[in-house]
Every structure is written in structure tokens, then in C-alpha cells.
Amino acid sequence: xxxxxxxxxxxxxxxxxxxxxxxxxxxxxxxxxxxxxxxxxxxxxxxxxxxxxxxxxxxxxxxxxxxxxxxxxxxxxxxxxxxxxxxxxxxxxxxxxxxxxxxxxxxxxxxxxxxx
Amino acid sequence: xxxxxxxxxxxxxxxxxxxxxxxxxxxxxxxxxxxxxxxxxxxxxxxxxxxxxxxxxxxxxxxxxxxxxxxxxxxxxxxxxxxxxxxxxxxxxxxxxxxxxxxxxxxxxxxxxxxx
DNA sequence: TCAGCTATTTTGTTAAGCAAGATAGCTGGG
DNA sequence: CCCAGCTATCTTGCTTAACAAAATAGCTGA
Numbered sequence: 474x475x476x477x478x479x480x481x482x483x484x485x486x487x488x489x490x491x492x493x494x495x496x497x498x499x500x501x502x503x504x505x506x507x508x509x510x511x512x513x514x515x516x517x518x519x520x521x522x523x524x525x526x527x528x529x530x531x532x533x534x535x536x537x538x539x540x541x542x543x544x545x546x547x548x549x550x551x552x553x554x555x556x557x558x559x560x561x562x563x564x565x566x567x568x569x570x571x572x573x574x575x576x577x578x579x580x581x582x583x584x585x586x587x588x589x
Numbered sequence: 590x591x592x593x594x595x596x597x598x599x600x601x602x603x604x605x606x607x608x609x610x611x612x613x614x615x616x617x618x619x620x621x622x623x624x625x626x627x628x629x630x631x632x633x634x635x636x637x638x639x640x641x642x643x644x645x646x647x648x649x650x651x652x653x654x655x656x657x658x659x660x661x662x663x664x665x666x667x668x669x670x671x672x673x674x675x676x677x678x679x680x681x682x683x684x685x686x687x688x689x690x691x692x693x694x695x696x697x698x699x700x701x702x703x704x705x
Numbered sequence: 706t707c708a709g710c711t712a713t714t715t716t717g718t719t720a721a722g723c724a725a726g727a728t729a730g731c732t733g734g735g
Numbered sequence: 736c737c738c739a740g741c742t743a744t745c746t747t748g749c750t751t752a753a754c755a756a757a758a759t760a761g762c763t764g765a
Binding site: 475478479481482483485486514515516517518519522523526540542543544545 | 751752753754755756757760761762763
């Protein structure tokens with residue numbers, strides 16, 4: 474598993490909720506959108522389990538809609554609980570990023586190779 | 590498992606390496622230091638497996654030293670590989686934080702309760 | 706009709722945080 | 736002297752998450 478994958482843990486739910494909050498999307502579209510945002514390698518095998526879990530927990534609602542070209546799509550909407558959860562996730566995220574950034578701050582990235 | 594715990598995944602290794610880079614520490618001390626930094630609830634059951642894994646991967650080296658008051662302590666030092674790995678982790682971290690922050694930006698945190 | 710795209714779902718693997726507890730050395734009070 | 740309590744390390748078992756891979760299936764156009 475890649476380093477990037479590990480960093481995704483725990484925050485992917487938040488990213489998914491944030492995208493859905495802006496506008497309802499279906500899974501296939503969602504994985505493309507996240508990749509555009511810079512979260513590469515977020516494939517269907519990752520996205521669909523997340524969507525199912527979020528729906529099971531009542532944070533999003535799925536609704537099947539016919540597609541003009543292709544199989545039906547299941548569009549997801551944020552519930553009230555989803556919005557509240559997203560607020561909490563964003564808040565926790567900020568509280569997490571700050572100490573990590575301060576730990577990483579002021580490092581000389583070439584320290585290991587300065588004395589060649 | 591808490592949201593905080595999930596967010597820790599993948600970045601805890603980097604945090605541990607960053608602390609050890611500044612000065613060699615032993616496990617018990619490390620868990621206290623991380624808590625001071627704002628990474629609460631990082632207990633021994635979390636720290637020791639991380640240290641063992643990092644050592645197994647050659648990123649840190651452990652050295653037993655007698656304590657003036659209490660049982661012996663195993664101090665850990667960063668290896669060259671550890672420094673290189675830390676550089677990579679910090680770099681990936683930055684590439685990760687940016688898109689997530691942009692996804693979370695500009696949200697009205699009271700949106701769900703504005704119309705009570 | 707069938708190849709290829711879109712789209713969803715499931716299964717199984719790997720790995721991480723962590724609570725809980727085992728082990729053990731040291732110190733000081735009774 | 737001994738045992739309670741602190742320091743310190745390590746292990747076991749549980750839960751959850753990312754994700755590769757494959758199964759399923761609808762639609763379109765050649």
C-alpha cells in the first residue's frame with residue numbers, strides 16, 4: 474500500500490462528503506472528481522465501499538436515476554447528519570494538521586546530503 | 590475507533606521520525622512528547638509497535654541505556670534511510686494537505702442550523 | 706451480435722491504531 | 736525485608752480502512 478493511501482485514511486470520508494455537499498454526484502463521477510482535485514489513485518474499489526458505509530451511517534442518501542447514455546446512476550445527497558458530520562471532520566482535520574505542520578516545520582530537506 | 594485515530598494513520602510514522610530527528614528519545618518519553626505537541630491519546634500500545642516497525646525497516650536504530658531512576662531505556666536514533674524517508678513523508682504530506690484544504694475551504698460551518 | 710464503454714457491487718488482502726494486559730526493574734515506606 | 740507504586744517495554748487481539756481484482760450488467764455503435 475502506498476504512502477499516499479495511508480495518508481488518505483480517515484480523511485477520505487470527509488473529502489467525499491465535501492464533494493457531495495457542493496452538488497450530488499454518482500460514484501463513478503466522484504472518483505474522477507477526486508482525482509482532479511489531486512487525490513490520485515482513488516478508484517472504484519475505494520469509492521463504493523465508502524459510499525455504502527456513509528449511507529449505512531445515514532450521512533448520505535442514494536437515489537437511482539436513469540442515464541441518458543449508459544447504465545443507471547446512483548446519485549448521492551448529503552443528509553443533515555452528513556452536514557454535521559462534515560463540520561466535525563473539518564474541525565478535527567484542522568486540529569490535526571496544525572501540530573503535524575509544526576512538527577514538520579523548519580526542517581532542512583537536504584540535511585542528509587549536505588556533506589557529500 | 591475515533592476520527593482522530595483514523596487521521597493519525599499514515600502520518601504517525603512521520604511524526605515519530607520528526608521528533609527523533611530533533612533528539613534521540615525513548616518510547617515512553619516519545620508518547621509524552623507527541624501528546625504535548627497536540628497529538629493526544631498516543632499511548633504506549635500505539636508507540637511501541639511503530640518504533641519496532643520503523644527499526645525493522647531500518648529507519649531508526651535502538652540502543653539500550655541505563656536509567657538513573659528506573660528500568661533501562663531504549664533510545665532511538667534516525668538512520669540515513671530514516672532521514673530520507675522523513676523527507677519523502679513530509680513532501681507527500683504537503684501534496685496531500687493542499688487538495689484537502691482546498692476541498693474544505695469556504696464552507697459555512699453553520700449551514701445546517703441557519704434556518705431553525 | 707458483440708465489442709467496448711459506463712457504472713455498481715462484492716470479496717479478500719493488508720495494514721494501522723489502540724485498549725488491555727503481561728513482564729520487569731527501580732524506589733521508598735512500613 | 737517486602738510490597739506498593741512508578742517507570743518502561745513489549746505483546747495480543749480487535750476493529751476499521753484502502754484497494755486490487757473480479758463479477759455483474761446496461762447501453763451504444765459497428
